[in-house]
Amino acid sequence: MxxxxxxxxxxxxxxxxxxxxxxxxxxLAGYKGLDLRVLGINLSDTPDYYLWLSKNEIxxxxxxxxxxxxxxxxxxxxxxSDSGMSAIFIKPYPYLKKIPDIxxxxxxxxxxxxxxxxxxxQFSSLTKAIxxxxxxxxxxxxxxxxxxxxxxxxxxxEGAALExxxxxxxxxxNNSVMILDTINTRQAFHICPEDLDFFADLSAEKTSDFxxxxxxxxxxxxxxHSFGYLYLYSSVFEVNPEPRILYQIQHVVPLEITRExxxxxxxKDDFTNYVFHLLSDQILDEQTELSRAAELGILAEEAHVIIxxxxxxxxxxxxxxxxxxxxxxxxxxxxYFEGYGFSIRTxxxxxxxxxLLSAPGENRNLSDLNRLCTxxxxxxxxxYGTLNIxxxxxxxxxxxTGLAQSDREARIALRAAQNxxxxxxxxxxxxxxxxxxxxxxxxxxxxxxxxxLGRLIEYDRTKNAELLRTLECYLKNMGNLxxxxxxxxxxxxxxxxxxxxxxxxxxxxxNHYEDRFRLELALSLYKDxxxxx
Numbered sequence: 001m002x003x004x005x006x007x008x009x010x011x012x013x014x015x016x017x018x019x020x021x022x023x024x025x026x027x028l029a030g031y032k033g034l035d036l037r038v039l040g041i042n043l044s045d046t047p048d049y050y051l052w053l054s055k056n057e058i059x060x061x062x063x064x065x066x067x068x069x070x071x072x073x074x075x076x077x078x079x080x081s082d083s084g085m086s087a088i089f090i091k092p093y094p095y096l097k098k099i100p101d102i103x104x105x106x107x108x109x110x111x112x113x114x115x116x117x118x119x120x121x122q123f124s125s126l127t128k129a130i131x132x133x134x135x136x137x138x139x140x141x142x143x144x145x146x147x148x149x150x151x152x153x154x155x156x157x158e159g160a161a162l163e164x165x166x167x168x169x170x171x172x173x174n175n176s177v178m179i180l181d182t183i184n185t186r187q188a189f190h191i192c193p194e195d196l197d198f199f200a201d202l203s204a205e206k207t208s209d210f211x212x213x214x215x216x217x218x219x220x221x222x223x224x225h226s227f228g229y230l231y232l233y234s235s236v237f238e239v240n241p242e243p244r245i246l247y248q249i250q251h252v253v254p255l256e257i258t259r260e261x262x263x264x265x266x267x268k269d270d271f272t273n274y275v276f277h278l279l280s281d282q283i284l285d286e287q288t289e290l291s292r293a294a295e296l297g298i299l300a301e302e303a304h305v306i307i308x309x310x311x312x313x314x315x316x317x318x319x320x321x322x323x324x325x326x327x328x329x330x331x332x333x334x335x336y337f338e339g340y341g342f343s344i345r346t347x348x349x350x351x352x353x354x355x356l357l358s359a360p361g362e363n364r365n366l367s368d369l370n371r372l373c374t375x376x377x378x379x380x381x382x383x384y385g386t387l388n389i390x391x392x393x394x395x396x397x398x399x400x401t402g403l404a405q406s407d408r409e410a411r412i413a414l415r416a417a418q419n420x421x422x423x424x425x426x427x428x429x430x431x432x433x434x435x436x437x438x439x440x441x442x443x444x445x446x447x448x449x450x451x452x453l454g455r456l457i458e459y460d461r462t463k464n465a466e467l468l469r470t471l472e473c474y475l476k477n478m479g480n481l482x483x484x485x486x487x488x489x490x491x492x493x494x495x496x497x498x499x500x501x502x503x504x505x506x507x508x509x510x511n512h513y514e515d516r517f518r519l520e521l522a523l524s525l526y527k528d529x530x531x532x533x
Contacts, residue, residue, distance in 0.1 A: 010037040011133055013058070013087045013113050021129035024118035025089075028099060029107035036086040036113070041130045043123055047072070055084035060091075060117075060126055067095040077106040077114070087113040091121060162188040165256060169230070169249055173241055178211040178231040179220070180327055181257050184264055185346070187331040189231075198235040204335040209383060212328060215239075218246060220253050227254040229324065271296050272347040275356065278400060279407045289400050297343075298358070298403070303396040305342075305369060306406040307355040308414045310390045322386040329384050336376055352414075354407070359396075369396060369426070377424030390417050393426045412437045412444070431514070432521060445525050452522035455505050467505070468523075470498040474510065475520050 014034040017025060027034075039056040046052075047065045059080055066072035080088055088107065092099050099116055107114035117126075160168075162179060170177045170190040176199070178189035187208055191199050199207055215233035218241075219226055230249060232239045274296055283289055290300050298304070311329070313322035330346060333355070337344045342357045373393050392413025394406030409427035415437040417425035427434065438444035453468070460468050470488065474495075477483040481499075485492045499510060508515040 010039050010056075010137065012037055016058070016087075016130065016133070017115070019129050019133060021121075021125050022115075022117075024121070026116040028114045028116055029104045030087070030111055030113035031108075032111040033087065033113045038086050038130070040134070041127055042085070043127065050079040050083065053080060053083035053085055056086050058087040058089060058130075059085055060089040060123055062091045062093075062095050064095050073100055074102055077103050077110065077112065081106075081110045081112050085112070087115060089115045089117055089126070091117040091119075091123075093119045160256070162186060162256060162260070163190070165253060166190040172245055172249075173232055174237065175232040175234045175239055175241075176211075176215075178208065178215065178233075179253065180208075180212075180229045180231070180324065180331070181260070182226070182228045182323060182327040183257050184260050185327050185330045186260070187327070192234070194236045195234065204339070205332040205379075208328060208332060208335070212324065216241075218250060220250055220257070222251060222254045225254075227257045228327070271345065274298075275347060275354070275403075276349075278403050280404075283400055286400060293400060297345075298356075298400075300399050302358045303398050304403050304406055305357040305359075305396045306394045306403070306410040307357065307373075308349075308392050308407070308410040309353040309355060310351065310388075310414070310418075311353060312388045314386055314388055318386065325384045325386050329387065329389070332379075332383075333376065336379075337372070340372055354410075356403075369393070373424060373426055389423050390414065391424045392417050393424070395427050409434075411439065415439070431518065449522050449526045452506065452508070452518055453526055456502065457526075459501075459505055465498070465501070467498055467502050470495060471502055471510075471519065472523055474499060475516070475523065479510075 012035050016022060016038055017027070017034075037056055038058055040054065040058075042053060042057045042059045043061070044052045044059065045061050045064050047069075049059070049061070049065070053059065063073070063076070066076065077088065088103075090096070090099055090103075099114070104114060162181065166177045166179050166188045167190045169179075170192050174192065176189070176191045176195045178187060180187050189207060189211060191207075199210075202210060211231040211233060215231035216239045218230045218232070220228045220230055230253070232241060274292065275298075278289070278293070278298075293300065311326060313319065313326075330353075334344050334346075337357055342359045344358075345356045347354050347356075377391070392410045392415065394409030394413065397403070397405045412434050413425045413427040413430060416430055416433055417423070419437060430437070432448075435441060435444055435448060456467055456471070459465055466488075470484070470490075473484045473487055474481075477487065481492060481495055484490075485495050488495070503509055506519065508519055510516050510519065
């Protein structure tokens with residue numbers, strides 16, 4: 001939405017009538033239009049006066065050119081009103097003698113003030129009075145703009161955060177404010193008191209969406225380079241920012257965005273390089289890595305989840321809208337997951353975004369991560385129509401090596417999402433599909449077997465419990481316990497007890513089709529791996 005010219009610092013018709021130069025006037029009609037703003041004065045007094053009328057001006061005339069033309073007098077008020085002028089000032093002497101009743105009736109009906117001027121008034125004194133008042137008001141506004149510029153500049157130089165800046169702009173503009181920083185993928189908003197009830201029930205994500213859709217938008221630009229967007233909204237007042245203050249804001253806020261970009265560049269380079277190191281290099285000294293990771297905010301005791309995303313604009317999309325939606329996507333993702341107790345950081349890999357979610361190990365939301373991701377992916381489909389988004393989410397893991405494991409899973413989930421043409425896929429949802437989508441199937445088979453049967457194999461090794469052989473016999477005989485007992489020369493109750501142990505150790509239910517299939521596949525792969533070795 002484009003902003004309109006701010007008329008708030010121009011006087012109203014009522015305010016002009018308070019000036020000494022208008023002493024002795026008589027307001028004949030148009031009381032409803034006294035709050036109209038006045039941008040200038042027109043002294044036209046020619047037969048074709050209507051060609052020179054401008055919106056929001058007042059006309060001051062003696063009607064000399066038309067005082068004998070009844071038709072012209074009948075149309076006078078209509079012509080002035082059609083031109084969007086704010087008021088009519090007529091000096092009836094010496095030509096009209098008396099202002100026609102039709103003029104008074106029409107002015108009252110149209111809500112345009114009609115003022116009779118006294119005999120002795122000089123038009124030059126009215127012109128000077130109005131010019132002086134406009135100059136006085138514009139000087140005040142210029143001083144305000146300079147003060148605002150000084151305040152904003154000094155605040156930014158002193159290191160104010162984006163949140164502090166939106167508060168200051170909100171106070172200056174008397175509007176609710178959002179700034180979308182497209183350079184650093186940040187956003188900040190401040191709701192003014194008049195709008196608090198209106199926004200009370202909206203989440204941060206819905207609030208930013210509302211600003212993007214409904215508020216007045218102004219680009220934050222320096223030279224030919226765009227830094228983001230300023231949004232102004234009011235549920236009570238018309239949004240009409242003072243142009244000079246708006247201009248200063250549009251050109252000063254990029255200073256803060258540039259400074260933040262430089263700060264983030266230093267921090268992000270270190271963080272990005274270190275994350276790439278953890279995800280791709282062999283860890284040789286875990287204690288040293290733990291210390292370095294902690295310096296960069298990666299704590300070993302926290303659970304980490306990696307999401308890999310591919311985001312591109314649709315071919316038919318407006319690039320301007322797509323850029324805004326791209327920034328809103330990552331800002332809303334940050335607000336969404338932070339609302340559930342995660343810290344979130346994003347870095348760019350070749351053609352992909354790596355999203356690192358971290359949460360304390362006891363965070364209960366980790367067990368519900370699939371649901372949270374599904375809910376977010378649904379909102380993505382509904383709100384970012386100009387973007388093509390595909391994402392894969394790994395499982396939560398703790399420790400330094402857990403980060404690389406979650407990333408490996410995220411890569412597989414992303415590949416599965418691309419193959420299945422889904423916007424968002426979690427590794428937990430893949431089951432055996434992970435073996436097909438893995439870039440290193442042999443390694444993934446090893447991981448699958450270990451995750452499914454590892455504890456069972458270890459239990460057999462330490463307890464000599466023959467649980468693995470019991471499971472194999474159970475699957476071979478399609479769950480016929482008597483046949484299993486007969487084939488293994490083992491009492492029926494013992495077989496039943498072993499199967500109960502298998503369920504507890506693997507956390508998989510052999511009576512459930514999908515779990516039974518997973519166990520059977522893992523057992524088959526385990527035997528195949530053993531034969532190869």
